[in-house]
Amino acid sequence: MRTGSAQPPVRAAAAPRTGPVPHEPVAPRRVPGSWAERLAPFVLIAPTALVILALRLYPLLLGVNFSFTGDGERNGTAVGLDNYRELIGDPLFRTALSNVGLLVALLPIAVAIPGLLATFIYLRVPGHRLYRSVYFFPAVLSPVIIGAIFNLLLAFDGPLNAVLGGLGISPVDWLGDPDIAIFAVVGVHVWATFGMALVVFLAGFATLDPALLDAARVDGASLPRVIWHVIIPSLARTIQFVFVTTMIGMLTSMFGLLFVMTSGGPEGSTYLPEYYIWTQQGQMNRPALASAASTVLFVIMLVVGLLQVTLLQRAGKDD
Amino acid sequence: MKVRTGWSALLVTALTLAGCGSASGPGATNSGGSADRLVVWDWKSGEPSAKAYVEKAKADFARKHPDVTVEFVAQPFDQYYTLLGAAIQSGKGPDVMLFNGGGQIRDRVDALVPLDGYLAEDRGRLAGWDAFSKDGKTYAGPVTLQGHPIYYNKALYRKAGLDPAAPPGSWDEFLADCNAVTKAGADCIALGNKEGAGIQFWLSALGSATLTAQEYDDWIAGKRDWRSPHVRQIFDLWKQAGDKGLNSDGANSTAMFNDSFAHFQSGKAAHVIGLMSDVGHWKDFNEFLTPGELGVMAAPTVTTGVTPSMPFDGGIGYGVAKATKNPQVAADLVRSLTSTDALKAFFTEAGAIAADTTIDVSDGGPAVATIVAGIKTGKPALHVALSSKTLDLMGRLSQQLLSGSITVDQVVQQLAASDKTA
Known part of the structure; x- marks a missing residue:
């Protein structure tokens, strides 16, 4: 439960995007109808509201409350901010947070790759039909399987290093070098998930006015110029949407890959908050400390979620 | 409309209740089993190689308590x-549960029943109690012994021109033999340190060849001198x-x-520090290298005058949850699970080295x-005496030592600090 408490905030924050709550304008003085009719909206909302309240917000509050208690011998006693102090002092948690920063910094690349590939497919490069399905293929694989595949490919004596060796390049310890491992894992994550973003981009292209492209071609614009001046502005909303979903994907669903590929290593360099929470709760038997870390992750996700809402609202106003 | 409202109200109530149930705080005491049913948690009973073991233990227990059913959850x-x-936290834990010895059980003894009174008769027959003890009380009955023999490949020794019947006795001899093995085209040590477990095996395998007997015993007793040059x-x-x-x-x-x-x-490496039981043990290696080519050697002596052990x-061993209804019955199940036949x-x-020394x-x-x-x-192995927190840190530091981003002195210093607070 403690580990799980990292999840609800994400979904809760994402709710405005997927399911707007029906907000019925209620006139202050209406013709008095039957009780049933007046109660109907509340009854209809009740299941959702209560489920969110009982299964999401209440456990979340319990988790936050739990983060102010101690572990082990101090189990159940209030310890104030001790857990948070310990988190700040733990270099491992700091690494986990800075890796979150790194993920955010790598976001443009993670968005640019599917965007570019979708552009090529849209512009009908030879074999574009094949690529469309091939690109999507990794998105249907589970992270564990992908992790296992790349563990083999990226092993020190694995095929990738064999290829590099054939080119005269000395082998790279992809998953054993603390400066490289996080990029290897993020790279694999991007490979594994860009198919979904690609589909979103293709959907975005479907709304693109071909007349604009034709006009640009007639004017003799080069491909980079077409992309920069026609495609990107027309797809602004799609790009924003992909940005937000990719960010959420990176921050919340890398656990499986990390677990299989690096177990947070080498030297703790690939820790992310989720993995840290899992380790503290399950391996170190520190559920309260894990709750504190979950709370920190929740706050981060809350900020990300609010930014996302603002961003989408602003995008909506552009129309 | 009314019908629908009724249904949703029912649904909401059910969901709310489910939510409350799972969120009961620490201190709840209802356990998984009842008076005539015991729930056992482990990660072994699902494996084919443990089938006969579980059946024998169940049969033994059924003789003593025919009216109690036992449910194994792997x-x-x-x-x-x-x-x-x-x-355990939510009070839904099993009655009897399997533990690894050392930190994993010691971190959780506040949820376990001390078993000294119940298992007194098995004291002499079984070995390995220390790993399941804390502050003089025993919390589990040992099933297997786990240790870290240094295995070597006799065929590779012959290939390197070494005598497979005379493995190296000192660290210098070991280095010389490694040299010969490397020249013959194989690695000297097969090392996997991705999980940071390699250093644990290393510490325990070489500990008795490096520390003096006094230092060793002090270490196990909790008086660990990290400033000792031998530890370093x-x-x-x-x-x-x-x-x-x-x-x-x-x-x-x-x-x-x-x-x-x-x-x-x-056959790509001449040595490996392996395990006695479970995996990476003699039975696994026997299958590939054949029993005749697999050797076990004592640790090469590092400090002159010490005798490696x-x-x-x-x-692994079974413990009994504090929350169980009848600790006596649960302890009897533990006795059945550690009976000689089982x-x-x-x-x-499974090839596990059993805790029963009479086998x-x-x-x-x-x-x-x-x-x-x-x-x-x-x-007892040196690393088992350390807390899981210190072991986790040691794993990361050992990786840094291999990549050269930290000095040995810094490592010992950080471990000393972690060991102190644990």
Whole structure:
């Protein structure tokens, strides 16, 4: 439960995007109808509201409350901010947070790759039909399987290093070098998930006015110029949407890959908050400390979620 | 409309109740079983090789308590302690549960019943109690012994021009032999340190060859002197082995389970610090290297004058939850799970070195005979005495030592600090 408490905030924050709550304008003085009719909206909302309240917000509050208690011998006693102090002092948690920063910094690349590939497919490069399905293929694989595949490919004596060796390049310890491992894992994550973003981009292209492209071609614009001046502005909303979903994907669903590929290593360099929470709760038997870390992750996700809402609202106003 | 409202109200109530149930705070005491039903959690009973063991134990228990049913729940090992921790926390834990010896059980003794009174009769028959004890109380009955023999490949020794009957006795001889092995085209040590477990095995395997007997006993007793030059030397040798290229390539990205063991059993490395039970043990290696080519050697002496011993502890053992209805019945189940018949089946089927020292192992080959002979003079493994927090830190520091981003002195200093607070 403690580990799980990292999840609800994400979904809760994402709710405005997927399911707007029906907000019925209620006139202050209406013709008095039957009780049933007046109660109907509340009854209809009740299941959702209560489920969110009982299964999401209440456990979340319990988790936050739990983060102010101690572990082990101090189990159940209030310890104030001790857990948070310990988190700040733990270099491992700091690494986990800075890796979150790194993920955010790598976001443009993670968005640019599917965007570019979708552009090529849209512009009908030879074999574009094949690529469309091939690109999507990794998105249907589970992270564990992908992790296992790349563990083999990226092993020190694995095929990738064999290829590099054939080119005269000395082998790279992809998953054993603390400066490289996080990029290897993020790279694999991007490979594994860009198919979904690609589909979103293709959907975005479907709304693109071909007349604009034709006009640009007639004017003799080069491909980079077409992309920069026609495609990107027309797809602004799609790009924003992909940005937000990719960010959420990176921050919340890398656990499986990390677990299989690096177990947070080498030297703790690939820790992310989720993995840290899992380790503290399950391996170190520190559920309260894990709750504190979950709370920190929740706050981060809350900020990300609010930014996302603002961003989408602003995008909506552009129309 | 009314009908629908009724349904949703029912649904909401049910969901709310479910939510409340799972969120009961610490201190709840309802356990998984009832008075006539015991729930056992482990990660073993689902494996085919443990089938005979579980059946024998169940039969033994059924003789004593025919009216009590026993339900085994096999959990995935990766998730075991996460699930167990959550289950105990919410008061839904099992009655009897399997533990690894050392930190994993010591961290959780506040949820367990001291078993000294119940298991007194088994004290002499079984070995490995220390790993399941804390502050003089025993919290589990040992099932297997776990230790860290140094296995070597006799065929590679011959290939390198070495005498397979005379493994190196000192660290210098070991280095010389490694040199010969490397020249013959194999790695000297198969090392997997991705999980940071390699250093734990190293510490325990070389500990008795480096620390004096007094230092060793003090370490186990909790009086660990991290400033001792001998302690420092163990980590220094770890770094040296890395720097001198004795280890298999990419140790920090190689999983110990089971890539490094696979490396050894496929004849690509001459030595591996393995296990006695479960995996990476004599039975696995026998299958690939044949019993005749698998040797077990004592640790090469590092400090002159010390006598190396086999590092071993209780490997896995069953404990009883405080929340159980009838600790006596649950403890009887633990006794059945550690009975000679059951353990003999476990040894035969899974190759686990059983905690019962009266079991005959003579048909298992020379390696297992050496291991069992070593148990008589063996001592608890050094790393098992450390907390899981310190072990986790040691794993990361050991990776840094191999990559050269930290000094041995810094490592010892950080470990000392962590050990103090643990």
